[in-house]
Amino acid sequence: DAKTTQPPSMDCAEGRAANLPCNHSTISGNEYVYWYRQIHSQGPQYIIHGLKNNETNEMASLIITEDRKSSTLILPHATLRDTAVYYCIVRVSRTGANNLFFGTGTRLTVIP
Amino acid sequence: SAVISQKPSRDICQRGTSLTIQCQVDSQVTMMFWYRQQPGQSLTLIATANQGSEATYESGFVIDKFPISRPNLTFSTLTVSNMSPEDSSIYLCSVGDRGRITPGYTFGSGTRLTVV
Numbered sequence: 001d002a003k004t005t006q007p008p009s010m011d012c013a014e015g016r017a018a019n020l021p022c023n024h025s026t027i028s029g030n031e032y033v034y035w036y037r038q039i040h041s042q043g044p045q046y047i048i049h050g051l052k053n054n055e056t057n058e059m060a061s062l063i064i065t066e067d068r069k070s071s072t073l074i075l076p077h078a079t080l081r082d083t084a085v086y087y088c089i090v091r092v093s094r095t096g097a098n099n100l101f102f103g104t105g106t107r108l109t110v111i112p
Numbered sequence: 113s114a115v116i117s118q119k120p121s122r123d124i125c126q127r128g129t130s131l132t133i134q135c136q137v138d139s140q141v142t143m144m145f146w147y148r149q150q151p152g153q154s155l156t157l158i159a160t161a162n163q164g165s166e167a168t169y170e171s172g173f174v175i176d177k178f179p180i181s182r183p184n185l186t187f188s189t190l191t192v193s194n195m196s197p198e199d200s201s202i203y204l205c206s207v208g209d210r211g212r213i214t215p216g217y218t219f220g221s222g223t224r225l226t227v228v
Binding site: 041042043044046047057100101102103104105 | 113116144145154155157170204217218219220222224226
Protein backbone atom coordinates (compact mmCIF):
# COMPACT_ATOMS: atom_id res chain seq x y z
CA ASP A 1 0.00 0.00 0.00
CA ALA A 2 1.19 3.53 -0.80
CA LYS A 3 2.67 5.71 1.91
CA THR A 4 0.82 8.87 2.95
CA THR A 5 2.06 12.15 4.38
CA GLN A 6 -0.06 14.39 6.59
CA PRO A 7 0.69 17.45 8.70
CA PRO A 8 1.02 16.45 12.36
CA SER A 9 -1.48 19.00 13.66
CA MET A 10 -4.00 21.65 12.65
CA ASP A 11 -6.39 24.04 14.36
CA CYS A 12 -9.79 25.11 13.12
CA ALA A 13 -12.33 27.56 14.50
CA GLU A 14 -15.69 26.12 15.45
CA GLY A 15 -18.23 26.53 12.66
CA ARG A 16 -15.61 26.98 9.99
CA ALA A 17 -14.56 24.42 7.39
CA ALA A 18 -11.66 22.17 8.30
CA ASN A 19 -9.49 21.20 5.34
CA LEU A 20 -7.12 18.32 6.05
CA PRO A 21 -4.53 17.58 3.35
CA CYS A 22 -2.89 14.28 2.51
CA ASN A 23 -0.10 13.50 0.05
CA HIS A 24 0.05 10.07 -1.55
CA SER A 25 2.36 10.63 -4.49
CA THR A 26 3.11 6.91 -5.00
CA ILE A 27 -0.52 5.81 -5.14
CA SER A 28 -1.31 3.11 -7.69
CA GLY A 29 -4.19 3.18 -10.13
CA ASN A 30 -6.22 0.61 -8.20
CA GLU A 31 -5.69 2.07 -4.73
CA TYR A 32 -8.48 3.88 -2.93
CA VAL A 33 -8.05 6.78 -0.52
CA TYR A 34 -9.69 6.20 2.87
CA TRP A 35 -10.11 8.57 5.78
CA TYR A 36 -10.62 7.52 9.38
CA ARG A 37 -10.64 9.49 12.58
CA GLN A 38 -9.93 8.56 16.16
CA ILE A 39 -11.51 10.52 18.94
CA HIS A 40 -9.71 10.27 22.25
CA SER A 41 -10.16 6.91 24.01
CA GLN A 42 -12.16 5.42 21.14
CA GLY A 43 -11.41 3.11 18.23
CA PRO A 44 -10.96 4.59 14.74
CA GLN A 45 -14.13 5.54 12.87
CA TYR A 46 -14.57 5.34 9.10
CA ILE A 47 -15.34 8.71 7.47
CA ILE A 48 -15.20 8.46 3.70
CA HIS A 49 -13.31 6.92 0.81
CA GLY A 50 -12.80 7.52 -2.92
CA LEU A 51 -10.91 6.38 -5.99
CA LYS A 52 -10.87 9.21 -8.55
CA ASN A 53 -13.97 11.30 -8.20
CA ASN A 54 -14.78 13.69 -5.39
CA GLU A 55 -17.07 12.18 -2.79
CA THR A 56 -19.47 13.57 -0.22
CA ASN A 57 -21.44 11.99 2.58
CA GLU A 58 -23.16 13.15 5.74
CA MET A 59 -19.85 13.51 7.57
CA ALA A 60 -17.44 15.04 5.08
CA SER A 61 -16.30 15.69 1.54
CA LEU A 62 -13.25 14.18 -0.12
CA ILE A 63 -11.46 16.05 -2.88
CA ILE A 64 -8.94 14.03 -4.89
CA THR A 65 -6.63 15.81 -7.33
CA GLU A 66 -6.74 14.82 -10.97
CA ASP A 67 -3.33 13.11 -10.77
CA ARG A 68 -4.50 11.40 -7.55
CA LYS A 69 -1.27 12.28 -5.78
CA SER A 70 -3.01 14.21 -3.04
CA SER A 71 -6.40 14.64 -1.46
CA THR A 72 -8.21 16.87 1.01
CA LEU A 73 -10.78 15.91 3.59
CA ILE A 74 -13.25 18.69 4.24
CA LEU A 75 -15.41 18.97 7.35
CA PRO A 76 -17.77 21.75 6.23
CA HIS A 77 -18.78 23.07 9.64
CA ALA A 78 -16.39 21.86 12.30
CA THR A 79 -17.71 21.31 15.81
CA LEU A 80 -15.87 20.69 19.05
CA ARG A 81 -16.75 17.00 18.71
CA ASP A 82 -14.68 16.86 15.53
CA THR A 83 -11.51 17.24 17.58
CA ALA A 84 -9.64 14.01 16.82
CA VAL A 85 -6.70 12.46 14.99
CA TYR A 86 -7.50 12.04 11.29
CA TYR A 87 -5.81 9.29 9.30
CA CYS A 88 -5.44 9.17 5.53
CA ILE A 89 -4.87 5.64 4.22
CA VAL A 90 -4.49 4.27 0.71
CA ARG A 91 -5.20 0.63 -0.05
CA VAL A 92 -6.19 -1.62 -2.91
CA SER A 93 -9.50 -3.13 -2.02
CA ARG A 94 -12.69 -1.22 -1.50
CA THR A 95 -14.39 -4.10 0.25
CA GLY A 96 -13.37 -5.55 3.54
CA ALA A 97 -10.72 -7.89 2.22
CA ASN A 98 -7.55 -6.23 3.43
CA ASN A 99 -6.24 -4.71 6.59
CA LEU A 100 -5.33 -1.08 7.12
CA PHE A 101 -1.91 0.45 7.64
CA PHE A 102 -2.11 3.65 9.65
CA GLY A 103 0.32 6.54 9.41
CA THR A 104 0.79 9.17 12.06
CA GLY A 105 -2.28 11.20 11.11
CA THR A 106 -3.23 14.84 11.70
CA ARG A 107 -4.39 15.95 15.12
CA LEU A 108 -7.23 18.39 14.48
CA THR A 109 -8.19 20.70 17.31
CA VAL A 110 -11.44 22.62 16.91
CA ILE A 111 -11.28 25.83 18.87
CA PRO A 112 -14.39 27.46 20.37
CA SER B 113 -22.08 -1.91 10.15
CA ALA B 114 -21.06 -4.58 12.64
CA VAL B 115 -21.12 -3.90 16.36
CA ILE B 116 -18.06 -5.03 18.29
CA SER B 117 -17.87 -5.80 21.98
CA GLN B 118 -14.35 -5.90 23.31
CA LYS B 119 -13.51 -7.08 26.82
CA PRO B 120 -12.01 -6.08 29.15
CA SER B 121 -12.09 -2.37 28.43
CA ARG B 122 -9.07 -1.85 30.64
CA ASP B 123 -6.83 -3.79 33.00
CA ILE B 124 -3.77 -3.38 35.14
CA CYS B 125 -1.58 -6.46 35.18
CA GLN B 126 1.59 -7.62 36.87
CA ARG B 127 4.64 -8.23 34.74
CA GLY B 128 5.18 -11.85 33.82
CA THR B 129 1.46 -12.63 33.69
CA SER B 130 -0.79 -13.02 30.64
CA LEU B 131 -4.04 -11.33 29.64
CA THR B 132 -6.61 -12.59 27.15
CA ILE B 133 -8.70 -9.99 25.33
CA GLN B 134 -12.00 -10.98 23.75
CA CYS B 135 -13.63 -9.58 20.63
CA GLN B 136 -17.28 -10.46 19.97
CA VAL B 137 -19.08 -9.30 16.81
CA ASP B 138 -22.84 -9.18 16.41
CA SER B 139 -22.70 -10.65 12.91
CA GLN B 140 -20.52 -13.04 10.94
CA VAL B 141 -17.54 -11.32 9.37
CA THR B 142 -14.87 -12.56 7.02
CA MET B 143 -11.92 -10.66 8.40
CA MET B 144 -10.83 -9.93 11.95
CA PHE B 145 -7.70 -8.04 12.86
CA TRP B 146 -5.82 -7.10 16.01
CA TYR B 147 -4.00 -3.78 16.36
CA ARG B 148 -1.80 -2.25 19.02
CA GLN B 149 -1.63 1.45 19.81
CA GLN B 150 1.22 2.41 22.08
CA PRO B 151 0.92 5.61 24.12
CA GLY B 152 0.87 8.65 21.85
CA GLN B 153 1.41 6.55 18.74
CA SER B 154 -0.58 5.46 15.72
CA LEU B 155 -2.07 2.00 15.25
CA THR B 156 0.11 -0.96 14.31
CA LEU B 157 -1.33 -4.16 12.91
CA ILE B 158 -0.41 -7.20 14.98
CA ALA B 159 -2.08 -9.97 13.01
CA THR B 160 -5.01 -11.16 10.97
CA ALA B 161 -7.14 -13.68 12.84
CA ASN B 162 -8.05 -16.52 10.48
CA GLN B 163 -11.05 -18.66 11.21
CA GLY B 164 -10.07 -22.28 11.73
CA SER B 165 -6.36 -21.77 11.12
CA GLU B 166 -3.31 -20.05 12.54
CA ALA B 167 -3.26 -16.25 12.56
CA THR B 168 -1.10 -14.32 10.09
CA TYR B 169 1.37 -12.15 11.99
CA GLU B 170 2.99 -8.92 10.85
CA SER B 171 6.71 -8.34 11.08
CA GLY B 172 7.81 -7.90 14.67
CA PHE B 173 4.98 -9.91 16.18
CA VAL B 174 5.13 -13.63 17.00
CA ILE B 175 2.65 -16.26 18.01
CA ASP B 176 4.40 -17.12 21.27
CA LYS B 177 3.96 -13.56 22.51
CA PHE B 178 0.53 -12.83 21.00
CA PRO B 179 -1.38 -16.09 20.54
CA ILE B 180 -4.67 -15.55 18.73
CA SER B 181 -7.72 -17.74 18.47
CA ARG B 182 -10.67 -17.48 16.11
CA PRO B 183 -13.02 -20.41 16.59
CA ASN B 184 -15.85 -18.97 14.47
CA LEU B 185 -16.88 -15.99 12.33
CA THR B 186 -18.04 -13.83 15.23
CA PHE B 187 -15.39 -14.25 17.93
CA SER B 188 -11.64 -13.92 18.44
CA THR B 189 -9.22 -13.64 21.33
CA LEU B 190 -5.78 -12.07 21.63
CA THR B 191 -3.49 -13.08 24.49
CA VAL B 192 -0.62 -10.88 25.57
CA SER B 193 1.81 -13.33 27.15
CA ASN B 194 4.55 -12.90 29.73
CA MET B 195 3.83 -9.20 29.92
CA SER B 196 6.36 -6.45 30.53
CA PRO B 197 5.80 -2.70 30.98
CA GLU B 198 6.60 -2.26 27.27
CA ASP B 199 3.36 -4.08 26.49
CA SER B 200 1.34 -1.26 28.02
CA SER B 201 -0.84 -0.17 25.11
CA ILE B 202 -4.35 -0.04 23.78
CA TYR B 203 -5.25 -3.23 21.91
CA LEU B 204 -8.01 -2.95 19.31
CA CYS B 205 -10.04 -5.49 17.42
CA SER B 206 -11.21 -4.60 13.91
CA VAL B 207 -13.50 -6.41 11.50
CA GLY B 208 -14.26 -6.26 7.81
CA ASP B 209 -16.25 -8.37 5.40
CA ARG B 210 -14.93 -9.35 2.01
CA GLY B 211 -18.44 -9.93 0.77
CA ARG B 212 -19.81 -6.52 1.68
CA ILE B 213 -19.87 -3.47 -0.49
CA THR B 214 -20.03 -1.23 2.57
CA PRO B 215 -16.59 0.27 2.76
CA GLY B 216 -14.27 0.54 5.66
CA TYR B 217 -13.69 -1.39 8.82
CA THR B 218 -15.33 -1.27 12.19
CA PHE B 219 -13.17 -1.01 15.28
CA GLY B 220 -13.88 -1.98 18.84
CA SER B 221 -13.38 0.59 21.56
CA GLY B 222 -10.15 -1.07 22.63
CA THR B 223 -8.57 -2.58 25.72
CA ARG B 224 -6.31 -0.25 27.65
CA LEU B 225 -3.59 -2.40 29.22
CA THR B 226 -1.18 -1.18 31.85
CA VAL B 227 1.60 -3.50 32.97
CA VAL B 228 3.25 -2.73 36.30
